[in-house]
Amino acid sequence: xxxxxxxxxxxxxxxxxxxxxxxxxxxxxxxxxxxxxxxxxxxxxxxxxxxxxxxxxxxxxxxxxxxxxxxxxxxxxxxxxxxxxxxxxxxxxxxxxxxxxxxxxxxxxxxxxxxxxxxxxxxxxxxxxxxxxxxxxxxxxxxxxxxxxxxxxxxxxxxxxxxxxxxxxxxxxxxxxxxxxxxxxxxxxxxxxxxxxxxxxxxx
Amino acid sequence: xxxxxxxxxxxxxxxxxxxxxxxxxxxxxxxxxxxxxxxxxxxxxxxxxxxxxxxxxxxxxxxxxxxxxxxxxxxxxxxxxxxxxxxxxxxxxxxxxxxxxxxxxxxxxxxxxxxxxxxxxxxxxxxxxxxxxxxxxxxxxxxxxxxxxxxxxxxxxxxxxxxxxxxxxxxxxxxxxxxxxxxxxxxxxxxxxxxxxxxxxxxx
DNA sequence: AGTTCTTTCTTACGGCGTAAGAAACGGATG
DNA sequence: CATCCGTTTCTTACGCCGTAAGAAAGAACT
Numbered sequence: 001x002x003x004x005x006x007x008x009x010x011x012x013x014x015x016x017x018x019x020x021x022x023x024x025x026x027x028x029x030x031x032x033x034x035x036x037x038x039x040x041x042x043x044x045x046x047x048x049x050x051x052x053x054x055x056x057x058x059x060x061x062x063x064x065x066x067x068x069x070x071x072x073x074x075x076x077x078x079x080x081x082x083x084x085x086x087x088x089x090x091x092x093x094x095x096x097x098x099x100x101x102x103x104x105x106x107x108x109x110x111x112x113x114x115x116x117x118x119x120x121x122x123x124x125x126x127x128x129x130x131x132x133x134x135x136x137x138x139x140x141x142x143x144x145x146x147x148x149x150x151x152x153x154x155x156x157x158x159x160x161x162x163x164x165x166x167x168x169x170x171x172x173x174x175x176x177x178x179x180x181x182x183x184x185x186x187x188x189x190x191x192x193x194x195x196x197x198x199x200x201x202x203x204x
Numbered sequence: 205x206x207x208x209x210x211x212x213x214x215x216x217x218x219x220x221x222x223x224x225x226x227x228x229x230x231x232x233x234x235x236x237x238x239x240x241x242x243x244x245x246x247x248x249x250x251x252x253x254x255x256x257x258x259x260x261x262x263x264x265x266x267x268x269x270x271x272x273x274x275x276x277x278x279x280x281x282x283x284x285x286x287x288x289x290x291x292x293x294x295x296x297x298x299x300x301x302x303x304x305x306x307x308x309x310x311x312x313x314x315x316x317x318x319x320x321x322x323x324x325x326x327x328x329x330x331x332x333x334x335x336x337x338x339x340x341x342x343x344x345x346x347x348x349x350x351x352x353x354x355x356x357x358x359x360x361x362x363x364x365x366x367x368x369x370x371x372x373x374x375x376x377x378x379x380x381x382x383x384x385x386x387x388x389x390x391x392x393x394x395x396x397x398x399x400x401x402x403x404x405x406x407x408x
Numbered sequence: 409a410g411t412t413c414t415t416t417c418t419t420a421c422g423g424c425g426t427a428a429g430a431a432a433c434g435g436a437t438g
Numbered sequence: 439c440a441t442c443c444g445t446t447t448c449t450t451a452c453g454c455c456g457t458a459a460g461a462a463a464g465a466a467c468t
Contacts, residue, residue, distance in 0.1 A: 003415060003464060029456065041457075042416050050456065102306045102352050107365045116370040123372070130386075131393065133376050137353065138394030142342075145349025148306050149341065161311045166320040168327070172337055182334075189335065189405070190342030196404050197397025207433060207446060233425065245426075246447050254425065 006038065008046045012056050019057060019096035023154040058100050059108060065090045069117035076125040077195055079118060080139050084191055087143045095151040102144055126202055135198050142194060150183045210242065212250040216260050223261060223300035227358040262304050263312060269294045273321035280329040281399055283322065284343050288395055291347045299355040306348055330406055339402050346398060354387045 014036050019027050029050060033040040047053045065087040070079045091098055115136060122132035152158045163170035176182055218240050223231050233254060237244040251257045269291040274283045295302055319340060326336035356362045367374035380386055 006415085028454085030454090039417055041418085044457070045415065099303070099307050103303050103357060105353070105356065105362050107363050109366065112365065112367070112370050112373060116372050119372045119376075129372070129376055129379070130381070130389070132372075133381055134390040134393045135397075137390060138346075138350065138397070141349035141353045142346050142394075142398075143349070144352065145345035145347070146342065148348065149309070149345045152309065153307060158309050159311050161316065162313070163316070166316050168320050168323045168333065168336075169316060172323075172333055175333070177334070177337055185334070186338040186341060189338045190346075190398070190401075193339075193342070193401025193405060194346075194394070194398050196401040197394075197399070200400050200404075201393070201397060210446085232423080234423080243448050244424095245449085248426070249446065 006036070006042070006046065008056075011036065011043055011046045011053070012060055015053055016057055016060065016094060016097070020094050020154065021096075023096050024054075024099055054100050055104070057094075057097050058104055059110075061090050061094050061097050062087075062101065062106065063110060066114050069114045070121050071117075072120060072124060074121050076122050076127070077199065079121050080135065080195060080198075081191065083114075083118070083136075084139050084143050087140060088147055088187065091143070091147045092151065096154050098144075098148060098151065099153060102148060106140075131201065139191075139194065142190070146187055146190065150187075210240070210246070210250065212260075215240065215247060215250045215257070216264055219257055220261055220264065220298060220301070224298050224358065225300075227300050228258075228303055258304050259308070261298075261301050262308055263314075265294050265298050265301050266291075266305065266310065267314060270318050273318045274325050275321075276324060276328060278325050280326050280331070281403065283325050284339065284399060284402075285395065287318075287322070287340075288343050288347050291344060292351055292391065295347070295351045296355065300358050302348075302352060302355065303357055306352060310344075331402075335405065343395075343398065346394070350391055350394065354391075 011032075015027060015032055018032055018035055029040040029043055033043055036043075043053075047056070066083055067086070070083075091101065118136050119129070119132045122135060123129065127135065161169075161173075163173055215236075219231065219236055222236055222239055233244040233247055237247055240247075247257075251260070270287055271290070274287075295305065322340050323333070323336045326339060327333065331339065365373075365377075367377060
């Protein structure tokens, strides 16, 4: 590789592309180096170790989930909805990093800023402090859980399930359960249910 | 190791204990063998490969989540609630396997049987076929997502977060956000919200 | 030119999953 | 008793992995 063309950015770019293609399990320093055209050890000039590289991938994906911290006065419901939709959008854009997102607590300053602003919006809307945190956290964890079930991590396919003896399941599968638009509709169904539940708690 | 004392059961037992203690990342065939008092390759007499061993762990943990398939006539709401609570109970009992559960689609016959019975209960209660599946899947994925955020995988601790500049977060942390009973209350809050949302959709 | 700083590569170590087959053991059979 | 045989365990070895240590190559400045 010619000198000076590399940077942490380019390393993360290549790593993200590689993870999306072959999954986290297939990402090795040697393979990533080969993809970029460089020896494995060269990567350590830009990244202290592999763990930090994975952290960088998570941060990069999540940073695009929410455009910017919600402004005060935003309606709480659309705020939560948009956060959930954006989160899911980015996770689906990079399914390979999903296992990483699932295993890492979110604690970067950028995320905290969004959280703080979100809590402020909910407080304005009448939520208690505790309830505000619960609502936001529950929304995010719901999205993570849902998306985990939705996409098979790259590099492995879903096993076909044997529905003999289970007429309801067989019928549902025949009607398209598991198809992409089914995931969308399940997401909307459950997200709206969750938000309805928050609304009911707000009234009480 | 004296002969004949080993079995697939005992291997899985030891693996589960080891995973709970040091996490999935620390589980290696050599280490597991040492724990049992046997060479690594001996394990391959009871398990075709490591992946299958991990599958076995997941199956073992999840099989205890729901005592038995719900009987027809069970109230739908308490059925979903108990399934969620049981699922979370088992996941918390073995936090080490959480990353495995998160990454594996549930498709064993035992799980399908519970699912079939659950859908039947919801259909009786008036849910459409599609909505019944959505409600069950959403409940489970919610539990997985929630529990992922709740427990740090063994072998790593939560990083302390810097709350300077975020007064709401700082205040909430000071009031015990993140403490065990907070997780419980958030779980109850969000689960009931979700179930309320299902109920509202059932009425409509 | 020589010197210094930045960037890349070479080599090597210990640990991983596991393929292949040898070795030990226990019970049945003569 | 000796022999055989199926079951269970161990030995050895291969090709991967992350990465420590430091040599080498290139660019920039004096």
